[in-house]
Amino acid sequence: MEYTSLIIQCEVTMCGIFGTVLKQGKAVELITDGLKRLEYRGYDSIGVAMIDNGELHLRKDMGKLEEVIENLNINEMNGLVGMGHTRWATHGAPNMINAHPHLDGSGQIALVHNGVIENFMELKDELIEKDHNFVSRTDTEVIPHLIQEEMKADVGLKDAILRVLRRLKGSYAIVVVTSLEPDKIYCARHESPLVLGVSGEGTYCASDVPAMLPYTNKVNYLRNGELAVLDVDGYQIMKISDGSYVERGLEEITWSLEMAEKQGYQHYMLKEITEQPTSLRDGLRLQEQYIDLITQFLDRGKEVLLTAAGTSYHSCLAASYIFSKIARLTTYPVVSSEFIERYGSTVGIDSIVLTVSQSGETYDTLKAIDHARMKAATVLGITNTVGSTLTRVSRAYIVQQSGPEIGVAATKTFTSQVLVFAQLAMRLAKMRGKLSQDELDEFDENLHRVPDMVEEALARNDDRIKELAEKLKDDKLFLFLGRGISAATALEGRLKVLEITYVPSLAYPAGESKHGPISIVEDGVACIFICPRGDTHSHIIGSIMEMKARGAKIISICEEGDNDIIRLSDEVIEMPIGIPETLSPIPYIVPLQLLSYRLAVMKGLDPDMPRNLAKSVTVP
Ligand code: M6R
Numbered sequence: 001m002e003y004t005s006l007i008i009q010c011e012v013t014m015c016g017i018f019g020t021v022l023k024q025g026k027a028v029e030l031i032t033d034g035l036k037r038l039e040y041r042g043y044d045s046i047g048v049a050m051i052d053n054g055e056l057h058l059r060k061d062m063g064k065l066e067e068v069i070e071n072l073n074i075n076e077m078n079g080l081v082g083m084g085h086t087r088w089a090t091h092g093a094p095n096m097i098n099a100h101p102h103l104d105g106s107g108q109i110a111l112v113h114n115g116v117i118e119n120f121m122e123l124k125d126e127l128i129e130k131d132h133n134f135v136s137r138t139d140t141e142v143i144p145h146l147i148q149e150e151m152k153a154d155v156g157l158k159d160a161i162l163r164v165l166r167r168l169k170g171s172y173a174i175v176v177v178t179s180l181e182p183d184k185i186y187c188a189r190h191e192s193p194l195v196l197g198v199s200g201e202g203t204y205c206a207s208d209v210p211a212m213l214p215y216t217n218k219v220n221y222l223r224n225g226e227l228a229v230l231d232v233d234g235y236q237i238m239k240i241s242d243g244s245y246v247e248r249g250l251e252e253i254t255w256s257l258e259m260a261e262k263q264g265y266q267h268y269m270l271k272e273i274t275e276q277p278t279s280l281r282d283g284l285r286l287q288e289q290y291i292d293l294i295t296q297f298l299d300r301g302k303e304v305l306l307t308a309a310g311t312s313y314h315s316c317l318a319a320s321y322i323f324s325k326i327a328r329l330t331t332y333p334v335v336s337s338e339f340i341e342r343y344g345s346t347v348g349i350d351s352i353v354l355t356v357s358q359s360g361e362t363y364d365t366l367k368a369i370d371h372a373r374m375k376a377a378t379v380l381g382i383t384n385t386v387g388s389t390l391t392r393v394s395r396a397y398i399v400q401q402s403g404p405e406i407g408v409a410a411t412k413t414f415t416s417q418v419l420v421f422a423q424l425a426m427r428l429a430k431m432r433g434k435l436s437q438d439e440l441d442e443f444d445e446n447l448h449r450v451p452d453m454v455e456e457a458l459a460r461n462d463d464r465i466k467e468l469a470e471k472l473k474d475d476k477l478f479l480f481l482g483r484g485i486s487a488a489t490a491l492e493g494r495l496k497v498l499e500i501t502y503v504p505s506l507a508y509p510a511g512e513s514k515h516g517p518i519s520i521v522e523d524g525v526a527c528i529f530i531c532p533r534g535d536t537h538s539h540i541i542g543s544i545m546e547m548k549a550r551g552a553k554i555i556s557i558c559e560e561g562d563n564d565i566i567r568l569s570d571e572v573i574e575m576p577i578g579i580p581e582t583l584s585p586i587p588y589i590v591p592l593q594l595l596s597y598r599l600a601v602m603k604g605l606d607p608d609m610p611r612n613l614a615k616s617v618t619v620p
Contacts, residue, residue: 015100015114016043017194018211019083019175019185021232022202028077031084032069034204034211037261039065043086044094044386048074049101049110049177050082056110056179060085060099080202080232081183083175085112088404089386098136101177104144105132109178111147113140114207115171115192116285116401123167143174161186162227165240170285173222175205185230188240189222191281196220196228196235198250203230209253210261218250269407269500269607273593276412277455280586282401283416284448286423290398294354294380295427297396298329301352301378305343306333307368308356309617311410311492315417316356318488318585322421325582326435326443327428339368344375351377358405358413359616360388369393382420384413407608408615409500411593414492415454415586422447422583446580453587456576461591468555468571469598472526479517479527479552480507480592481543483536489585490530493592500600500607510543523551530588531558531565534581544568557588 016038020027031048046068047060057079059072065086069075085100101110117123120139123146128134132145143164150160157180165174171191178186187194187205197204199216205228206212209219220237222228226246228237237246265271298304304323306316316333323329334342336355347353353372357365360383369379373393381390381397384405391397402416426443429435435443472478478497482490487509494507508517510529521527527547531540541564548554548568558565560574573591600607 015088015112016086016207016211017083017112017114017173017175018204018206019177019187019230020081020202020204021183021185021230022080023232024080025201026075026078027080027082027202028075030204030215031082032075033214034206035065035084035086037210037213038086038207044089045096045099046084046086047099047101047112048077048082048084049112050077050079051177051179051182052077052079054179054182056108056177058101058103058110060101061096062094062099081177081185083110083112083177083185083205094386098138100138100140102136102138102141102144104148106148108180109144109147109176111140111144111174111176113143114173115190116282117142117168117172118170118285119168120170139170143168143172144176147176157181158186158227158229159243161188162238162240162243165190165227171282173207183231186227187222187230188227190224190240194222196222196230196237198234202232203235205230208263210257213253213257217253219253220248220250266601267407267597267606267608269409269411269593269597272405272407272412273590273597274458275403276415276458276590277451279402279412279416280419280451280454282403283419284423284451285401286398286420290396291423291427293396294398295424295431297352297378297380298354298424298428299431302350304329304331304352304354305339305347305372306331306354306356307336307339307365309336309362309364311414311495312356312358312362312365312417314488314492314495315414315421316354317491318418318485319421319425321485321488322418322425322582323428326422326425327432328434329425329428336362336365336368339364340371344371347372347375347377349376351375352380353377354380354382355390355394356382356417357388357390358384358402358410358417360385360390361616363617366390366393382417384416406615408610408613409496409593409596409607411496414589418583418585419447419450443580446583449578450583450586453576453579454590457587457590458594460576461573461594464573465591465594465598468573469595469602471571472555472595473599473602475526476503477520477525478503478505479513479521479525479547480505480530481510481513481527481540481547482530483510483540483543484534485581485585486530486532486536486540486588489588489592490528492585492589493528493530493596496593496596497599499613500596500605500610501603502605502611503599510540513543514546518546518550521547521550521552525552527552527554528592529554529556529565529569530584531556531562532575532579532581532584532588533559533562534584536581537564541565541568557591
């Protein structure tokens with residue numbers, strides 16, 4: 001069927017890479033050790049390519065790192081030059097064929113890749129025309145074939161690689177090992193991380209510092225648009241655009257190994273909050289055909305139910321506003337543990353159940369969709385985990401491209417889920433003719449500004465949030481309030497504070513507060529208002545005044561220079577100007593994630609592992 005082939009058409013990866021050129025010893029042992037230190041980046045298969053006596057040798061398979069290393073006797077491979085790759089597929093089933101490294105047609109050029117080649121289909125078609133055969137479903141495999149093709153024009157390897165890199169659209173960190181130049185490694189990056197290192201023993205490249213930290217603490221972070229050539233004495237860096245050489249000194253890393261695994265951050269949660277500009281940029285690189293496919297299902301359904309748990313449910317709630325405002329589609333968000341009781345008797349063949357789960361393994365969510373499938377509903381998924389149960393049971397799914405999230409509190413996965421929903425709503429609006437071309441263009445432009453907005457929100461508020469957390473660290477109660485889509489932001493902010501600081505907190509649509517919650521407000525109670533500019537702005541001012549009149553401490557998150565809000569507030573977190581309300585949950589949740597993190601740390605709690613909670617709740 002049409003959708004099945006689409007699901008498996010493109011393999012995209014979030015992975016770990018390690019390469020080395022050594023003076024003596026067994027490079028493969030450093031490579032497998034380096035890969036183990038990169039396991040946090042996710043893994044479903046691994047592969048290693050070595051140059052031994054001038055020949056290229058390759059071993060790879062799917063499975064757990066330790067098992068594959070042992071089963072394939074990888075540590076017995078010889079050679080001083082080699083590279084390895086641990087892969088975490090974000091589309092399609094992991095298997096041996098799709099595992100990296102990938103080879104060119106001659107079997108002389110091996111390449112590993114972390115990232116997404118957006119134009120791989122057109123490049124592949126072009127190569128097929130020239131009689132190249134492909135064995136995998138990956139976007140990556142086109143790259144070694146392109147290098148092979150370029151070399152036919154009688155240019156050297158370096159120039160062939162430069163020419164190919166100039167043609168790639170998307171993101172990549174690549175490493176090339178080849179018997180054509182058996183003493184060297186070529187590596188390059190564009191928007192996926194790659195770091196170089198040198199020691200007296202050799203030269204290294206890796207996705208991240210921890211992989212090489214046992215061998216050197218002298219590193220050079222490759223920048224976007226740079227190619228590096230490594231040999232046993234060091235490296236040379238050049239710009240991909242014009243081949244000119246780049247001089248940049250080494251940096252000394254002072255982190256411990258444990259700190260390095262968190263890239264110098266004290267906790268995974270802070271690392272993951274800070275990663276959001278990148279995860280959001282990745283979330284904007286979804287393959288068009290997946291968006292189209294899910295949108296077609298949404299368009300056809302008689303009713304659209306959105307189901308999920310915890311943070312993923314909050315993204316569904318935000319989505320219900322986005323679908324309504326942008327695509328004029330009514331959707332029904334429901335927490336998955338309530339799905340069967342609430343809609344179990346009415347869900348049926350005409351229902352679309354769009355299910356969201358970071359892990360793809362949440363018991364309540366899987367139970368809900370089991371029921372929906374039994375009733376012949378169409379189950380669609382949004383997840384961060386390829387190969388999870390959700391991807392197996394969904395008719396079609398989108399992988400949100402957030403990268404592994406290790407902290408128990410969901411942060412970057414929330415913002416990416418909302419971003420995926422916004423893209424679906426935009427596509428549906430276009431399909432249904434609900435927005436003019438100008439409106440669509442404007443929405444698209446705003447969507448693409450979101451990662452920068454988040455970057456700015458993070459940069460400008462770090463110190464401000466620390467200061468605020470200091471003031472709030474002994475508060476015994478928080479009330480989170482927002483109108484419209486900001487009610488979802490309020491709920492998610494509340495969940496963050498609640499789950500990692502254990503401070504009792506409430507969240508309500510602000511208009512609802514006068515129907516009950518206002519009775520708990522007295523002098524000094526902290527009320528956190530989420531106030532983006534937009535349709536709800538004037539209403540939220542009324543809600544703030546109600547709480548202020550009862551002595552509440554008003555903490556507002558609003559646009560920079562929003563004096564209507566600022567003059568009513570005791571504390572303000574100012575956000576970049578120009579975020580449309582429909583997209584506001586993405587940047588506006590960021591200060592609340594940071595605030596909850598700072599509060600937890602000030603209380604001496606471990607935000608990565610809050611009590612009684614698990615990253616994935618797989619029990620009833
Ligand atoms: O993996 P899922 O998205 O299905 O997980 C759902 C919830 O368990 C999860 O969002 C949980 O609420 C988080 N700890 C929130 O930070």
